[in-house]
Amino acid sequence: MNLLDGITAAAEETGEILRGLPTPPPARTLDEFRTTFAEVERAAEPLLRQRLGTLMPGIPWADEFGTGLSAGTTSWVVDIADGAVQYLRGLPYWCVSITLVRHREPVATVLHHPVRGETYRAERGRGATLDGRPVTPSAQTDLAAALVTTSQPPFPGAEAAALAGRSLGDVLPAVGAVRNLGPTSWQVAEVASGRIDAFWEFGHDDANLAGAALVASEAGATVTDTGGAGWRPGAPSFLAAAPALHAGLRRLLAGQPASASSHVG
Numbered sequence: 001m002n003l004l005d006g007i008t009a010a011a012e013e014t015g016e017i018l019r020g021l022p023t024p025p026p027a028r029t030l031d032e033f034r035t036t037f038a039e040v041e042r043a044a045e046p047l048l049r050q051r052l053g054t055l056m057p058g059i060p061w062a063d064e065f066g067t068g069l070s071a072g073t074t075s076w077v078v079d080i081a082d083g084a085v086q087y088l089r090g091l092p093y094w095c096v097s098i099t100l101v102r103h104r105e106p107v108a109t110v111l112h113h114p115v116r117g118e119t120y121r122a123e124r125g126r127g128a129t130l131d132g133r134p135v136t137p138s139a140q141t142d143l144a145a146a147l148v149t150t151s152q153p154p155f156p157g158a159e160a161a162a163l164a165g166r167s168l169g170d171v172l173p174a175v176g177a178v179r180n181l182g183p184t185s186w187q188v189a190e191v192a193s194g195r196i197d198a199f200w201e202f203g204h205d206d207a208n209l210a211g212a213a214l215v216a217s218e219a220g221a222t223v224t225d226t227g228g229a230g231w232r233p234g235a236p237s238f239l240a241a242a243p244a245l246h247a248g249l250r251r252l253l254a255g256q257p258a259s260a261s262s263h264v265g
């Protein structure tokens with residue numbers, strides 16, 4: 001079994017466990033939310049650790065909510081349910097995210113959507129696929145017709161929250177539609193396949209972005225921070241876009257008007 005096939009099998013098995021669990025009552029407090037999701041993790045995590053441990057023995061798991069990844073190690077970055085808030089409400093907007101990281105660079109990833117039965121996969125230098133078919137980003141050239149999405153990392157902090165609010169006001173008048181469609185990693189992967197034209201976020205969110213950034217970049221999307229530098233784990237912002245839209249969106253996120261060059265079509 002090759003690496004991506006092994007990760008995929010582990011992600012699919014985890015997804016089936018999660019789909020089989022009953023939906024709990026809505027949490028009334030943050031502590032109750034944490035407790036409820038910890039119970040979900042206890043139901044699914046042991047088997048996933050076993051599967052990944054068999055696939056690559058001795059590789060540790062990174063802290064899901066850490067703001068950075070260790071520079072000198074190989075690790076798994078795992079989110080058993082990216083979109084946990086939705087999952088715990090019985091909503092279908094969540095996915096299983098598993099990424100292998102070496103020297104702070106994602107090298108292989110699988111994003112599995114158990115409800116839709118779809119799987120994105122990517123390996124560095126080998127392209128990205130959706131259910132085995134190569135994907136490419138949107139050919140959209142007109143921001144005014146673009147579907148763009150955004151989200152926030154867990155516990156974003158005051159600065160990231162303020163930037164998110166300002167950017168929404170700057171982007172909304174210039175694009176066709178802005179949505180938040182659930183799990184961060186899946187939305188970025190949808191940029192890879194052209195279902196969504198772009199995604200942006202402010203704040204540190206390595207666990208949700210590392211694998212998805214690999215899918216998007218391997219598919220040919222332009223993946224940077226909002227300042228235009230190539231995105232790396234630890235960056236304080238993120239932008240993945242269809243190539244023809246990237247420059248215009250970057251200007252909007254900087255509080256500038258998109259130039260006429262971003263409205264080609």
